[in-house]
Amino acid sequence: MAGLVGLLILAAIVPLNVAFLVLVERKVAGHIQLRPGPMEVGPHGILQTLIDAVKLLGKEMVTPQSTDKLLFFLAPIIIVVPAFVGFVPIPFSPMMQIREVNVGILLIFAFSSISVISILMAGWASNNKYSLIGAIRSVAQNVAYEIPLLLATMSVIIMTNTFKMGEIVQAQSPVWFIFYQPIAAIIFFIATTAETNRAPFDLVEAESELVSGFHTEYTGMRFSLFFLAEYTNMVIAAAMFTVLFLGGWHGPVFPGMIWFLIKTYFLIFVVMWARWTYPRIRFDQLMNFAWKVLIPIALVNLLITAIVLKVI
């Protein structure tokens, strides 16, 4: 019963949260470029994304003629699933958790790799060279960046001996893990940025070269489902960083929920800030960075952690 209530709350909060984040993104982008961002709909444009959502709902869902109809139809549905499932094991506070799963972190990793399949399906089914290039890039990028992501997570798992997210948060009651594992934290942050296809790793949708990547052919609500998934994945990635490295709900004065949300939204702001700072990197640079820099450093970091904790 509690799980059902939690899922209903999620179904209401996720789209609203995405609308809010899109607005924040546009405002941050605007102010970094010395312009105000959306200003017309509502005071300071706060209703802009809601209006956009209504517009997208009203649009026709075009299916181009030579697409693979079944995959084209399924891809936007599948990409939403990991976005929702990812919230299930996240502990917002000691009481606010939909379900404590024994392998909570693995659950999120497992489901977030489904979104790659969905992107590949969308790119393949579109029968469009740009979509296909974007999808192929997405697969290569996600395969490369899951390795340092998991290695960085393993450094934390070794310290806590558990995959339960609630217990990981409880383990960092006096000192957050970011102080024990700063290198793992940085690697985790970079890898999740790449996993969620955010700039400077947004080669999947690189609009200057690939029109819009895998969702070029999608219109209306199907397009907005991809958008919804992208921003929700960003929230999940930030929430995981908060759980693994920033001490989850721990913090003075305010209740745990508030602290968790402050940390999560601050991380999302950092991701947006990085998006409007760095240019998109080239594909060979992206691959070199993962295989030659992130993975060796993550391995060495994991080795040192293991030696210090288990051998000495």
Next chain:
Amino acid sequence: MNTPHYGFPEYIKEILTGSKSLVIGLWITLKRLFTRIVTVQYPRQKLTMTPNFRGHIEAIRFDDTKTHHCVACGLCARICPSHVIKVQGEKVRAGALKYGNRYYIDFSKCSLCGLCVDLCPEQTLKFSNEYELVYYSRWDTVIDIMGRLEKSR
């Protein structure tokens, strides 16, 4: 691969200098984030034009006559390379100076060269600050200079 001398120290150095430049980049955009925005919300806010802005020409009002000094000599109409100026004058009484009472320019063909302003012997022409140049018809681009001067009174 890149250079003959790319060894382990260079690898570490590249990572460190790269991280440093990333932080510098973030710091620059953070400062921009809190700088005052420069966009003007146009229909609600308007900028004041700088004095050297070149709109279409208009007549200057002088304090001594409370109106322009145009004597309808027609030099501006002659020098105009686009032939857009039409000026007419009349004599109020015999022996008096000619007095310009009609002055039209076809702004759609004006190239804003400013020869009329430079040439005017009475120095009664100047550039206006008008920049909202939207018209419904080609005939609306014909600007009645004297009419504008009367209206601005």
